[in-house]
Amino acid sequence: MKPHKLPFENRWSNGEHGWQWHCELERLGLMNVRAMFADHETRHPGKRAVIFDIPGGFVRDWLAFHDRRTARQQFLWRAIVIGLTLVTAVGTVLNLLRL
Incomplete structure (x- = not known):
């Protein structure tokens, strides 16, 4: 069986043990893990x-x-929206200038 590579850097584990932990956290879900971690820390x-x-x-x-x-996805979404807005604004200005 081929060992899995974690999609993030960590110093706690690597190999199969880390992959099992990663899968368990993914199964629980981001919001549940965040709540459990906050409860643990307090x-x-x-x-x-x-x-x-x-x-x-x-x-x-x-x-x-x-x-x-999540931050990277939000950045890309904002960049796409700004780009499309800019293209629309330029198109509108050029259309007004042709009239």
């Missing part, structure tokens, strides 16, 4: 594991990866 900051046997640092890296991906 109630049990000294405990090593946040969710099952997944360390807090790994969960933090996983959440940061998703935050960066």
Whole structure:
């Protein structure tokens, strides 16, 4: 079986163990993991594991990866909207100048 590569950098685990943790977090979902991590940080900051046997640092890296991906998607969306608005404005001005 080919080892999986995590889509983000972490210093907690690599290989199959890290991939299992990643899959478990993906299965739980971003909002659930974020709520569980916040609860862990406020109630049990000294405990090593946040969710099952997944360390807090790994969960933090996983959440940061998703935050960066969301920010990149928002940036691309805004760039596309601004570009289309600019094209529409230029087209409108050129159309007015031809009249």
